[in-house]
Amino acid sequence: MTHAVTRSSRTSRIAAVVGVALLLGLAAAPWWAGRADMRLMGEIFLFLSLATLWNLLAGYAGLVSVGQQAYVGLGGYSLFALTILAGVPAIWAIPLVGLLGALVAVPVAVLIFRLRGAYFAIGTWVIAEVFRLTAAQVSVLGGGSGTSLPADVVRDMAEGRDAREALAYWLALGVAVLVLGLAFAILRSRLGLALTALRDNELAARSLGIDIWRTKFIVYVATAGLTAMIGALIFIQKLRISPDAAFSVNDWTAFVIFIVVIGGIGTLEGPIIGTLVFFALREILADLGTIYLIALGVVAIVVMLRAPAGLWGLIRARTGAELFPISHRVRGETQQGDR
Amino acid sequence: MPDPILEITALDAYYADFQALYDLSMHVMPGEVVAIIGANGAGKTTLMRSVSGLIRNAPEAIRYRGEAIGALRADQVAARGIALVPEGRLLFPSLSVEENLLIGGQMHRPGPWSLERIYALFPILQERRHVPSTALSGGQQQMVAIGRALMANPDLLLLDEISLGLAPVIIKTIYEALPGIVGQGMAAVIVEQDIAKALSVSTRVYCLQEGRTALEGRSDVVTREAIAAAYFGM
Amino acid sequence: MDWINAIVQGTLLGGLYALFAAGLSLIFGVMRLVNIAHGDLIVLAAYLGLSVSTGLGIHPLMALALVVPIMAAIGYVLQRGILNRTLGDDLLPPLLVTFGLSVILQNALLEIYSADPQKLQAGAIETASLQLGPLALGYLPLLMFVCSVAIIAGLQWMFYHTALGRAFRATSDRQDVAQLMGLNRAHVFGLAMALALAVTAVAGVFLGIRTSFDPSIGGGRLIFGFEAVIIGGLGNIWGTLAGGVVLGISQSIGAEINPGWQVLAGHVVFLAIIALRPRGLFPRMD
Numbered sequence: 001m002t003h004a005v006t007r008s009s010r011t012s013r014i015a016a017v018v019g020v021a022l023l024l025g026l027a028a029a030p031w032w033a034g035r036a037d038m039r040l041m042g043e044i045f046l047f048l049s050l051a052t053l054w055n056l057l058a059g060y061a062g063l064v065s066v067g068q069q070a071y072v073g074l075g076g077y078s079l080f081a082l083t084i085l086a087g088v089p090a091i092w093a094i095p096l097v098g099l100l101g102a103l104v105a106v107p108v109a110v111l112i113f114r115l116r117g118a119y120f121a122i123g124t125w126v127i128a129e130v131f132r133l134t135a136a137q138v139s140v141l142g143g144g145s146g147t148s149l150p151a152d153v154v155r156d157m158a159e160g161r162d163a164r165e166a167l168a169y170w171l172a173l174g175v176a177v178l179v180l181g182l183a184f185a186i187l188r189s190r191l192g193l194a195l196t197a198l199r200d201n202e203l204a205a206r207s208l209g210i211d212i213w214r215t216k217f218i219v220y221v222a223t224a225g226l227t228a229m230i231g232a233l234i235f236i237q238k239l240r241i242s243p244d245a246a247f248s249v250n251d252w253t254a255f256v257i258f259i260v261v262i263g264g265i266g267t268l269e270g271p272i273i274g275t276l277v278f279f280a281l282r283e284i285l286a287d288l289g290t291i292y293l294i295a296l297g298v299v300a301i302v303v304m305l306r307a308p309a310g311l312w313g314l315i316r317a318r319t320g321a322e323l324f325p326i327s328h329r330v331r332g333e334t335q336q337g338d339r
Numbered sequence: 340m341p342d343p344i345l346e347i348t349a350l351d352a353y354y355a356d357f358q359a360l361y362d363l364s365m366h367v368m369p370g371e372v373v374a375i376i377g378a379n380g381a382g383k384t385t386l387m388r389s390v391s392g393l394i395r396n397a398p399e400a401i402r403y404r405g406e407a408i409g410a411l412r413a414d415q416v417a418a419r420g421i422a423l424v425p426e427g428r429l430l431f432p433s434l435s436v437e438e439n440l441l442i443g444g445q446m447h448r449p450g451p452w453s454l455e456r457i458y459a460l461f462p463i464l465q466e467r468r469h470v471p472s473t474a475l476s477g478g479q480q481q482m483v484a485i486g487r488a489l490m491a492n493p494d495l496l497l498l499d500e501i502s503l504g505l506a507p508v509i510i511k512t513i514y515e516a517l518p519g520i521v522g523q524g525m526a527a528v529i530v531e532q533d534i535a536k537a538l539s540v541s542t543r544v545y546c547l548q549e550g551r552t553a554l555e556g557r558s559d560v561v562t563r564e565a566i567a568a569a570y571f572g573m
Numbered sequence: 574m575d576w577i578n579a580i581v582q583g584t585l586l587g588g589l590y591a592l593f594a595a596g597l598s599l600i601f602g603v604m605r606l607v608n609i610a611h612g613d614l615i616v617l618a619a620y621l622g623l624s625v626s627t628g629l630g631i632h633p634l635m636a637l638a639l640v641v642p643i644m645a646a647i648g649y650v651l652q653r654g655i656l657n658r659t660l661g662d663d664l665l666p667p668l669l670v671t672f673g674l675s676v677i678l679q680n681a682l683l684e685i686y687s688a689d690p691q692k693l694q695a696g697a698i699e700t701a702s703l704q705l706g707p708l709a710l711g712y713l714p715l716l717m718f719v720c721s722v723a724i725i726a727g728l729q730w731m732f733y734h735t736a737l738g739r740a741f742r743a744t745s746d747r748q749d750v751a752q753l754m755g756l757n758r759a760h761v762f763g764l765a766m767a768l769a770l771a772v773t774a775v776a777g778v779f780l781g782i783r784t785s786f787d788p789s790i791g792g793g794r795l796i797f798g799f800e801a802v803i804i805g806g807l808g809n810i811w812g813t814l815a816g817g818v819v820l821g822i823s824q825s826i827g828a829e830i831n832p833g834w835q836v837l838a839g840h841v842v843f844l845a846i847i848a849l850r851p852r853g854l855f856p857r858m859d
Binding site for chain 1: 601607681803840841848851
Binding site: 391392393412413414417418422423425429431432433434438441442443445446487491 | 736739740742743745746747749750751752753754755756757758
């Protein structure tokens, strides 16, 4: 009986085809979707990106951070600073913001990697609070009450409202594709294998020669840079920034964590499902205000207690399906391994 | 003919996903000392953990004084009068010698054993009563572990590999104390690697081999050949 | 003189922070549980203090007689009902569940009490002060500090000189073996959380008397509590008091330099201590 080791399955191949078709359809949205729908989709793409990145950090590298809002806010503020104070065109500012986020993350990582587990988590939150309090002291960007994106900066981005909406939308879609693509590439690479090993058993991974510190460091810094870029896009869309909004732990961490948990941590498919469920809940229940948020908290708790692998975990347990071909499979002569 | 204090019937026990005991049956009479021997991996510790409630099983598989206890939690089993001296001692590192003994007695079950009596049995412990339990030698830690179990005034004492990792002279000291411990009508099950020691203190012996009872006999008449055959599964 | 006053006031504030931290320290010590909702539970206690004192027309400190047992009961039920199921080697389940609890608590309080800032009225004692030379020591901060020290001393005594404390330490060491002693792990953890929330009840009422509060301030209190625990060093209840005092003094001195820098100064000192002594000032365990 001959065996072949393969990564793809019939499901993942189908998913790839469907994915490409979906992508083309989504890219064409400015022509078929209304303005409100495009804004919603843009928001979905950005949250999906945040969730995928948090999942990479916590679900794979074992770095449970409750302080990613530090980089969301940093990204937003950097963008406003670059465009307002340095006159950099918004489009060029975005990649710069990513670079800045990554650079800031370097000393932060060196500092907080000294903490472990739960204390690391709180440490990341403290860092975010330091960023928030510092931002509130920067009077040139509005201090504690924040500031708006000036009209001329907005106009410079593109001519006409429709063009700007389309641009913002495509940027959000682009970032989502970039983040998902990068996450997929990482997980398929040697780094990804190291991450999975690290996640399963850190001691064993270390004894195999995997440099734990360096692996975590790379993931943390990369995630920070991308999160900063997402922050920039979020606040370009909002046109206004303030310390409390930029560094909100509920908006950029609690909800992101809920998304990942509900969808399924430690998988690439999980955040996608989680984001869709989160937004579905929001669209249906948002009018209820605090009741909606309470319901969200209850759902998160129930999922964590009853289905810790999330919705995708439930689906995968039943079907063994994998949309993103990451794991290696052994396929024998019988067709059973091929799904 | 009195009823057994412990009756195990057709016990299938698992250690994680791995089945360690197959259809195991044995019994212990009140006041009896039963030895359980067998090679590593034969299932002896799984058996002890099952009886003490650390592993949950089918309720009927383990009966204590007639009550089906197989599915009870360890604290519920302990409350009924079964005390385990676990393999590897497993003392509480944050507690001193005396505190380890005191917590053994935290259920305040009535009986002859008390702090004073434990210290009379193992005088060295009284000298070192306030020392952190982890600072003691292996033999002394074993004494604490036994004392801790005795403080619960059990009717059934389970001793899992008490000679493991100890020097022969220490093992001798501890085994010399055993008759004084079990003499008062307490039933005991002793799991031992050291077959001679096991036979010397028990009235009956079971030999386990790959999760099954390969031999049952009276300790004073069972032959070396029979044991060897059962031990190695020949 | 301003600096000395700042240090004194900071020390007294540190007593409050130590109370925030004591509950956290107890829970982490016994169960290795990180409770993200801890700060919101402090705020809950403040609101309970409000309802009890205004509802019954009694002084907030008197209200403690009801708030403490109520919070203890909440803690026991919370632990046995939900949190016990999250315990294990994985860090995520308790973190996520308590995050969920935090969101639920904040919004429930918002729903019931609205976002308006509230304050517990303690009457004349709020402004009365003791003159010590050039220093004015408020009776209230002094009282709170003395209470904090007394509570922490009480916790220390309980941990090391009572059967309950032995049970906590043993269960924290080896859960399975503790069961062999007849200790029901679920019950022991429930008691630990009940005790932690009883302490938190005092912290919440003190907070409510000292400053105005609203449903959203829980996160900040959680961070102060954690900072105090980490600065003081893990596994050391007196260390937690020291950590609270260090934090309080840092904040006080920061405020002296620039009022907007109070909280930031505390964070900076915290980060500096992590950089230089990651295990804290007086660590007793890993």
